[in-house]
Structures are given as structure tokens and as C-alpha cells.
Amino acid sequence: MERAPGREKSLIIVGAGIAGLSTGCYAQMNGYRSRLFEMHDKPGGVCTSWQRGDYTIDGCIHWLTGSAPATSPLHRMWEELGAVQGRQLVYPEVFMRIEGLDGRTLVAYTDTDRLQRALLELAPEDKKLIRRWVRAVRAGTRLELPMRPPELAGVADKLRGFMRSLPFALRTRDWFGLSVSELAARFKSPILREGFPQLGVWPPPLELSALFMFVNLGYICAKQAGYPVGGSLAFARAIEARYRELGGECHYGARVARILVENDRAVGIRLASGEEHRADAVISAADGHSTLFELLEGRYVDEGLRGDYQRLPVFPGLLQVSFGVRQRFEEVSPSVMGLSLPLREPLRIAAQEHRRLLLSLYQHDPTLAPAGCTVLKLFIQSDHAWWAALSKDPQRYAAEKERLADQLLAALETRFPGLSSRVEMRDVATPVTTERYTGNWRGAYQGWFPTPGAMRRRMRKTLPGLEAFYMAGQWVSPGGGLMPSALSGRHIIQLLCARDGRRFVAWRPRERPRRAPGRAAAPAMASLPVQAPRAERSTP
Ligand SMILES: Cc1cc2nc3c(=O)[nH]c(=O)nc-3n(C[C@H](O)[C@H](O)[C@H](O)COP(=O)(O)OP(=O)(O)OC[C@H]3O[C@@H](n4cnc5c(N)ncnc54)[C@H](O)[C@@H]3O)c2cc1C
Known part of the structure; x- marks a missing residue:
């Protein structure tokens, strides 16, 4: 995307779920002028809560990956988004209690030593496998996701990523390609054979990848994935507040009916009301299927992508x-x-x-x-x-x-x-x-279901033959989740910065960029204490 001299580039973002909000925040931090169009009357998408009388029903978060430690890049991302500051995070001692008909209970603790002891007590006959399994969960605690988009990763990034994931890969090498139920079938004890698949949260007949379970349990056992008190809508609203503070614009009750395309370039959107809005680039952080087949009328779907939407499993309702x-x-x-x-x-x-x-x-x-x-x-x-x-x-x-x-x-x-x-x-x-x-x-609330095959899938964030268009969110991050959705929004802005030859910057609410890249952010930050923002090399 070329930059018109003397003018801020404008972006339209479809959908104010966690991915859309994150995209918007990073867009504003990097000097783009962004507008969010959301069909609902509130932010959050599936990350939501609703009120029934005196009760609030929380519709989403059980664990927020990256809620700790403060030194991790993922935690920093949530801080940049204003999502965790001042929020109490709870780390329960138990992941799940799996009760059996025979009166026995498998208590899955979130401390790996305690978890191992509890499992060994219940099923000493499975000693060897239990120990291997717990070692794999511990290795999962040390996995780190790349903060740079894979599209921009150079040889050094790839090598670093490989080295970081090596201990986990070695611990789980015999289980690559296995589903949780296939792994459970290797236990001798009936209580583990029955209880273990429940630990994956999505039990059979769904074919959840065993690796997906290790990674989730790894973060939870490392106390890096807590529950934010106040619930999911409050969490989403905090990111929306950050977006507004950065100068972003939110339009609610604004259902996007079409993405406007001229000469194979996305130039704006048409709302269901008929209103049209134009921008230098459009990012859809809305549902993948409707983005491709309705908003873009299926015009930029190649055989590979069509095949994915025909064949890959999605989360069940x-x-x-x-x-x-x-x-x-x-x-x-x-x-x-x-x-x-x-x-x-x-x-x-x-x-x-x-x-x-x-x-x-x-x-x-x-x-x-x-x-x-x-x-x-x-x-x-x-x-x-x-x-x-x-x-x-x-x-x-x-x-x-x-x-x-x-x-x-x-x-x-x-x-x-x-x-x-x-x-x-x-x-x-x-x-x-x-x-x-x-x-x-x-109704696939988390997008693509992480079967052993789909886990390794990388979905494209751009479309063949269409310029100035990007996709963020759970439909380009198989397995879904809050952290991958937010990270995908950050990645899109890193990609845009790279294309525009800009240095990607990101900062936390009480920090101020040394060189404000965008008009919107600087005034609100002016009186706050100065700390260096994080700048990243944006070209591969
Ligand atoms: C019950 C439940 C529990 C979960 N638990 C966890 C958990 O513990 N930890 C975790 O990490 N993840 C969890 N998730 C998953 C996580 O919440 C999602 O993967 C993530 O929030 C998806 O964000 P998104 O922005 O990609 O998509 P969405 O939330 O789907 O956002 C898309 C937005 O686009 C809007 N939109 C769609 N079409 C249009 C249109 N045409 N015009 C305008 N707007 C449009 C929608 O209204 C929506 O606001 C859970 C999800 C559910 C439902």
C-alpha cells in the first residue's frame, strides 16, 4: 500500500471482537486513522457477558493466556491493549474435577507436582505414562509464541522459534498427530481412560489434538492464564476504552453488507443501511465464511481456501x-x-x-x-x-x-x-x-476446531488477487482463543507497517512514544510519564 504524502492512511475494521479491537489499538498506535464497524450494540463479539436480573452470565473467559508473568511478551500485549491493568486475576488451584460413577474423583490440579501425585494415587498402574504426560505439560509451560507475524519471520526468527519449541517437541514427539482420545486409550486405568479426555474440555467424539491440550494446560499450570474478575464484557470494554483513548472511532449497530472493491483493491464498505465508507485498506475481523462468501461474494476464494471451508472441521455449536x-x-x-x-x-x-x-x-x-x-x-x-x-x-x-x-x-x-x-x-x-x-x-464460537491435522494449518491473512485487504481473528488462527485473536490483530498492523516501510511501535497506556507516529495518540499521552515504547524492525 503506497502512502499518500502528507496524509494519514485510513483503515476500516469490520467487527469489534477482540481481534478487531486489537487491530484498531495497534493501528492507532502506528499512525493509521482507523474506524471500527460492528453490527452489535457492544464490543467483544463472543467475548461477552449478559445480564439477567441481578445476575451476570459470563459467556466466555475461563483462562486468559498471557495474563502473567509481567515479563512475558504476551502479558505486555494485554497491557498495551489496556486489558489487564487494575484487573484482579484469579488462578484457581484446580483445573477440573472429573467425578466418576464409582464415587472416585480425578482432581486435575493446576500445580504439576500435585497433579502428578493425584494421578499416581488414582492409577499407579499408569505410572510411566502419567510421568511422561506431566513432563509434556511442564514443557508446554515454556512455549513462547512469536510476537512477529510468521509472514515477516526471517531465518533468525525461525531458528529462535525452533530452538524455543524444541524441548516441547521432544517431550511430545511420540504423540504428534494424536488426538486426546487416542492418547487416553493408552492408559490402563479405567478412570484415566474415561477422565482424561474430559481434561481436553472438548471431549470425544471431537478429535481434539493432544498438543492443543498440552499447550492450554501448560499455560494454566504455569499460572500464565488466569480468569479476569469482572468477566468477559468488562474485559472487552477495557480494550474498547483503550482504542477510543488512542483516538479510534467505533460505530455500533453498523452491519457491513459488502466490502467495496475497485480494480481488485478493497476501497471501503457498504453497510446494510446502504451507507458507504471509504478507506485506504479494509481489515475484516468478522466471521471468515461471511467475509469471504458474502461481503466479498466469493470472488477472491481460490481452490485451497474453498477446500478449507468445505472440509476443515469447525467448533461444534x-x-x-x-x-x-x-x-x-x-x-x-x-x-x-x-x-x-x-x-x-x-x-x-x-x-x-x-x-x-x-x-x-x-x-x-x-x-x-x-x-x-x-x-x-x-x-x-x-x-x-x-x-x-x-x-x-x-x-x-x-x-x-x-x-x-x-x-x-x-x-x-x-x-x-x-x-x-x-x-x-x-x-x-x-x-x-x-x-x-x-x-x-x-455457531462455531471459536472458529476452526484444532484436530491434529488442523493444528498445523496456517491460514492466510490476505487473499489472492485482492489488494489492501486483510483478515484478522479466530478464522485465521486455527483453534481460536483470545490471545491468538488479539495477536492476529497486532500481526496485521505489523504487516501493514512493513509494507509501508514504517517501524512498528507499541506502548502501554502510561507510556509515551518518543516519536509519536500518529496524530491521534500524542495529545492524550502528553502529560503522562515518559517510557520508551517498544519498536520493532518491521521489514523482514
Ligand atoms: C463460551 C466460550 C468460552 C471461551 N473461552 C475462552 C477462554 O477461556 N480463553 C480463550 O482464550 N478463548 C476463549 N474463547 C474463545 C475466544 O473468546 C474467541 O476465540 C475470540 O474472542 C474470538 O475473537 P474474534 O474477534 O476473532 O471473533 P468474534 O468474537 O467472533 O468477533 C467478531 C465480531 O465481528 C462482528 N461482525 C460479524 N459480522 C459482521 C458484519 N457483517 N458487520 C459488522 N460486524 C460484524 C461480530 O458481531 C463480532 O463482534 C471462548 C469462547 C466462547 C464462546
Whole structure:
């Protein structure tokens, strides 16, 4: 993209999820004039919370990768985005409690020594594999993601990346290409064979990559992935505030219907209202499928990309069934994910059979419920197509949600007797809810599902034959997640800076760039203490 002399370059960003907000913040820091267009009336995308009476239902964060340590580049990124300052982060001692029908419980601690001891006590016959597995989780704690986009990585960057990931690769080399359930099948003990796949959060029949689990557990066990008290919408709003402070513009209730293209160059957008806006470049941080096949009408999709959208698995739809309960659950220690509960009789939900329920108890966030009360939430993988068909009949759809809440409450009664009588609030969000509020294709709330094959996939952030257009967010970061989405926005601005021959800079709210690259940031920073911003070489 050439720079018009004497003029700031303008960017349009589609979608104010975490990726769009991050793109906007780094755009402003680097002297681009950016505008965000979001179809919803608030920021955050899937990183959101909603209010039901006195209760707040948190719709997203369990762990925020990069929440610590303060010295890590990922933590610095969250600080640059204004997301973590002044926010209390909680690191529960337990990742998940997996209860068995035989009364035994697998407690997955977030301290690897304690985790190993607990596993060895439960299943001494699997001593060797348990020790190897825990060593792999520990190696996962030392992985570091490249802060420079792979597109700009030179030989030295690649070598450094290789050296950093070597210990992890060596520890997990026999398990490359394995799914969590394939790895679980290697245990002899029945409780580990059943419980282990639950630790992956997305249990079979989904084919979650074992490496994905190691990386997630690695960050959690290293206390580098905490829960931000206040919940997901507050977290997203903090980044939105940072964006505005940097001079960015947010337009809500602004659904983008088309990306305007002239001579194979993105030149702006047309909103559903018919309004048009023009810019030097357009970045879509919205759902990948609608970006490619609706906003760009499928004109810049080559065979490879079309094949990805036809063949690669996406996250399954998600049912989030929440209850506000007049009760504290002191006897259940706070945990990252909650309880995995076995069902005596399988439950049929949306034409699928379920043998376990994953229940999160939000005891560790007092801001979500009145004193003495707790929000409980069930996470249930559920078929988007089934719900989409049902939602065509609004009455049946509403009735099914009510029936489901009754059915699930009855199932929870067996674990927490008397629970129903203390329920003050109930709420059911289906995969159609996710799709309606965030536009994510098939309700796939986290984009591409990280199977062993998809884990190694790198998705392009530009399109063949289309100039001045970029994609950020979970649809270009297989596996999704807050940190990869935010990082992808940072990467896009690094790519733009490299193309424009600028030095990429990034700074935290109380820092001031020595040489303000953009008009917007400098005035707001003028009276604040001076610290050097981080500048990066932007050319390969
Ligand atoms: C229940 C749940 C739990 C999760 N837990 C975690 C966790 O613990 N840790 C973690 O790291 N990640 C977690 N994630 C995943 C993480 O939240 C997402 O991967 C990440 O937030 C995706 O951000 P994004 O900006 O790429 O996409 P999105 O959040 O989907 O944002 C896209 C935005 O674009 C807007 N948009 C779409 N189409 C248009 C259009 N045509 N015009 C204008 N705007 C448009 C949408 O409204 C939306 O705001 C979880 C997600 C869910 C749903």
C-alpha cells in the first residue's frame, strides 16, 4: 500500500471482537486513522457477558493466556491493549474435577507436582505414562509464541522459534498427530481412560489434538492464564476504552453488507443501511465464511481456501445453560473449568446423547451474582443445524429451551439435592444465539476446531488477487482463543507497517512514544510519564 504524502492512511475494521479491537489499538498506535464497524450494540463479539436480573452470565473467559508473568511478551500485549491493568486475576488451584460413577474423583490440579501425585494415587498402574504426560505439560509451560507475524519471520526468527519449541517437541514427539482420545486409550486405568479426555474440555467424539491440550494446560499450570474478575464484557470494554483513548472511532449497530472493491483493491464498505465508507485498506475481523462468501461474494476464494471451508472441521455449536442460585458452594473448591459430572442415564439433547455434563461454578467471581448467590453454567456441545431448523418455529424453539432447562436442572438435582428450589434465574443460549449475535458461521464460537491435522494449518491473512485487504481473528488462527485473536490483530498492523516501510511501535497506556507516529495518540499521552515504547524492525 503506497502512502499518500502528507496524509494519514485510513483503515476500516469490520467487527469489534477482540481481534478487531486489537487491530484498531495497534493501528492507532502506528499512525493509521482507523474506524471500527460492528453490527452489535457492544464490543467483544463472543467475548461477552449478559445480564439477567441481578445476575451476570459470563459467556466466555475461563483462562486468559498471557495474563502473567509481567515479563512475558504476551502479558505486555494485554497491557498495551489496556486489558489487564487494575484487573484482579484469579488462578484457581484446580483445573477440573472429573467425578466418576464409582464415587472416585480425578482432581486435575493446576500445580504439576500435585497433579502428578493425584494421578499416581488414582492409577499407579499408569505410572510411566502419567510421568511422561506431566513432563509434556511442564514443557508446554515454556512455549513462547512469536510476537512477529510468521509472514515477516526471517531465518533468525525461525531458528529462535525452533530452538524455543524444541524441548516441547521432544517431550511430545511420540504423540504428534494424536488426538486426546487416542492418547487416553493408552492408559490402563479405567478412570484415566474415561477422565482424561474430559481434561481436553472438548471431549470425544471431537478429535481434539493432544498438543492443543498440552499447550492450554501448560499455560494454566504455569499460572500464565488466569480468569479476569469482572468477566468477559468488562474485559472487552477495557480494550474498547483503550482504542477510543488512542483516538479510534467505533460505530455500533453498523452491519457491513459488502466490502467495496475497485480494480481488485478493497476501497471501503457498504453497510446494510446502504451507507458507504471509504478507506485506504479494509481489515475484516468478522466471521471468515461471511467475509469471504458474502461481503466479498466469493470472488477472491481460490481452490485451497474453498477446500478449507468445505472440509476443515469447525467448533461444534454450544449450548450455554445458566442458573442463578441462592446458594454458595463452599464445599466445591474453585476451578478453572468446574465439574465434569457423570450421568446415570444418558441425556438426549438436541438429538445427541450425552453421558456427562460440564458444569462451571462462578464462585471465584463475586461480581457476577448477589451476595450469597452463585451463577452455575452448563457447557454442552450441540448441533447447530438442529437448533437452526428448530428456530424457524419460534414457539417450539422457546418451548424446547424451557424443557431443556427443566431436564438439566433435574439432572443436577442428583448431585446438588434441593438445587431447584434455590434457582432464581435461568437462561438458555443456543448455537443459534451465538450465530445471531456474533455472525460466527454455524455457531462455531471459536472458529476452526484444532484436530491434529488442523493444528498445523496456517491460514492466510490476505487473499489472492485482492489488494489492501486483510483478515484478522479466530478464522485465521486455527483453534481460536483470545490471545491468538488479539495477536492476529497486532500481526496485521505489523504487516501493514512493513509494507509501508514504517517501524512498528507499541506502548502501554502510561507510556509515551518518543516519536509519536500518529496524530491521534500524542495529545492524550502528553502529560503522562515518559517510557520508551517498544519498536520493532518491521521489514523482514
Ligand atoms: C463460551 C466460550 C468460552 C471461551 N473461552 C475462552 C477462554 O477461556 N480463553 C480463550 O482464550 N478463548 C476463549 N474463547 C474463545 C475466544 O473468546 C474467541 O476465540 C475470540 O474472542 C474470538 O475473537 P474474534 O474477534 O476473532 O471473533 P468474534 O468474537 O467472533 O468477533 C467478531 C465480531 O465481528 C462482528 N461482525 C460479524 N459480522 C459482521 C458484519 N457483517 N458487520 C459488522 N460486524 C460484524 C461480530 O458481531 C463480532 O463482534 C471462548 C469462547 C466462547 C464462546
